[in-house]
Amino acid sequence: MTSEHDILIVGAGPAGMAAAMQLAGLGLSPLVIDEQPMPGGQIWRASEGARPDAVRRALGPDYAQGAGRVAEFRNSGVDYLPGTRMWHLEPGFQVFMSRDGAAFSRSCRAVLLATGAQERPVPLPGWTLPGVMTVGAAQILLKTSAQIPDQPVWIAGSGPLPLLYIRQLLAVGGKVAGYLDTTPRGGAGRALPHAAAAWRGRGDLLKGLKWLRELRRAGLRWLRGVGDIRALGEERIEAVCYTTPDGQLHREPASVLLLHEGVVPSIHATLAMNCDHLWSDAQGCFVPQVDAWGMTSVEGLYLAGDGAGIAGAPAAEARGRIAALGIAQWLGHRLPEGAEPAARAALARALASRPVIDALYPPPDDDIADEAVVCRCEELTAGEIRAAARLHRGGPNQVKAYTRCGMGPCQGRQCGYSVNRLLAAEYGKSRAETGFFRIRPPLKPVRLGELAALQEGREAP
Template sequence: MTQVKCDLLIVGAGPAGMSAAIEARAAGLDVVVADEGNAPGGQIYRDAAQSPLADATVLGDDYLAGRALIERFAGSGAKHLARCVVWQVAFEDGRVIAMLTRKPHDERGGTLEVTARAVLIATGAQERPWPVQGWTLPGVMGIGAAQTLLKSSGLAPSQDAVLAGSGPLLWLFASQLLKARRRVCAIVDTTPSHAWRTALPHALPALAGADYLLKGVRMMRAVKQAGTPIHRGACAFSIEGDGRAESVRFVDASGAQHVIRTSLVLLHQGVIPSTQLPRSLGCEHEWDAPSACWRPRTDARGRSSVERVWIAGDGAGIGGAIAAMHAGTLAALDIARELGALDAATRDARNRPAVRAMKRHLAVRPLLDALYTPPAALRRPADGVIVCRCEEVSAGEIRGIAALGCQGPNQMKAFSRCGMGPCQGRWCGTTVSELIAQVQQRSVGDVGYYRIRAPIKPVTIDEIADSIALDDDFTRGEFPS
């Protein structure tokens, strides 16, 4: 096992993590950035520095803008650990101790122990699970996963792909495919027809982020002008097929029923904060009703409820890449102040530009939340739909156990194994909480979430064993001993 010491450990090399590393290094801190990707950038700027696409402009100006941030990060002097899975973070004598496994194993890989004075969690967001009939069939995946393939490998989906769901990424990916000269079979938009009326009160404040809104309008117009069939206000959506996806069935806003033949269905219902790591550290979380997701409790500088732990970027609340970048800057400045590298006056002076920029970029979020947060009917599936993909537990089983008086997701886990698979609840946790709340007529915040324990990512016994320091007089016993 290799041991590394630093002032600040940053988990995640997306916009928030890179910006924080740049600012922390400028303040004189020794910084280590651990990330699962092959190169810095996170999901939004994945492989932006060296895209496999012959023409990366198809991904848009916002994607290409990430190259400047990546270059600044590369020149910051922060130690970047690529292909690293952080599977445990603990505290000892006021220090943060993290266990990482670097993959693939080579002379630079294996298990690492990083000891730091503070940790910044910048793990970003994950796609919101959308359990529908047939979502476990081969030929069904998330739009975010499909976009990852396009960015990292230059692989575009087949010409008969149906994009279904709601949210900005739905339209962004469709427009990127069209720029790449790929055809989209159809877009099935589940945004309720009344959502615009709900969002209207937020329209005036959102004008502070008018450039963001104009980008969205242009994307929608481009998709429409390309002749892509668009079915709005869709409901009763399901995926059908014998052994793999063969068609989608839904009802549009007019009440007409549709069946579209397809071999590839790409689903999306927005993104939610990735909360596994901060939960494992005991950071307090709250249910964000307007966004219908869990988020950690943090102050304006990203400081969590746990000492020496900061959270920045979409992992603290969805705000987009630019807002995440400024959030990383604010967190790094606060950490530098906490560790004695800056005084309060210098921190506050450097804060001001980032605070102003964040306010402008977040102005549009209430409008987007009102418009694109899926209604309860889409978040709480019918009884026959699989919710926990790992253990194949259906919504009906969860509702049945909840009706018996099961008090929360942790007890549900014991009764049904829901959340005990390789994803460790990432793909079922939010839905399980909502289903229990629905049956018992409680608030989701009262129901709670899974208790997350290390290892927070799947690791082998060999990797765990490699992290254990052995005394010189250790002798291996026989099994059973």
């Protein structure tokens, strides 16, 4: 592998793979790096792997499609480094990475961030107990290891992913003790203004309705309008508590509690590069601003996939192709006739149902309980963050300095939005105005030995 790449793509999910293949089709040779051992991102994670027939059927056709895409990507001849973490990006660009315990850097003219999204942190009392994890994590375990949770399994939260996972879990013979649905009532009313979008995106929405019918037929215990969820236990979760809309408090035995309150873009790299971001009320997160080709406010730095706003895999692929065309054009190449309109039409189709999905599943805005841990790494509670806010009246960075909130290994990925939510409420400011932590390198922890051995331009191992 040569170290001569004009273009570096971070992330080998739907957006990164589509962009790489588009660039290869134009005769350009990008380098693709990815943290995971295999291409596919989270949506198509381990799609190349062998699995029992029942699991393959349960994961369904959208997942099966991933194996084809990954094969195309592997056959495209694009240079690809799995198991590689980017931990610093300098304007210009110099990209610093680590692989197999060794750090190296590469210079390139354009960088495409296709780093996707993460599940929104769900800070409720007891969420750090073993046995509590995200719905996405449980689905990843089904994909990589045909692994299912021990009963009794409770699922709590909102959005399409819990419904999809419950369906998959039931299909492989798993059981769900109950779905604690936190979606605010009145979804149909919220979706009504988006009727035209609903019609254009009816394919996705009909698929969703089919899931709902199947889950009802399967006899799922589905409790709506649930609040005050907490996990109880000493060494691990033993019970889940919640209140129903009639005000009743319930306590039930639990072995596993899976949480999900939607997904948010990965913004650490774009924040560190000082890209412009806007707050999205509809998705409850900051979204990096990009032009029609996916270029951020930093010249030559592009963004595609859910990192540019949550929109799902088909939209990620279309945005990947559009960003690839944008990069090629920016580097002075001519685009083939028809490539751009085709990609834009695919993106419009993929985005059609999104306003309806956003309206049906709004981001949570209820109060975080004082005793809930907010910073999992430094083990700080919402009460401690509120106390620091009252004492010092500072923003997220001041609170970070006073409390160490956000200074642990996850670097604010699990507490950033909770701190933003707490401080906005405490000061009566908007979430946009409250802002996020200042993100500094390294973007991921790096060992001193790796740093000491760093040689610029060194070949990847």
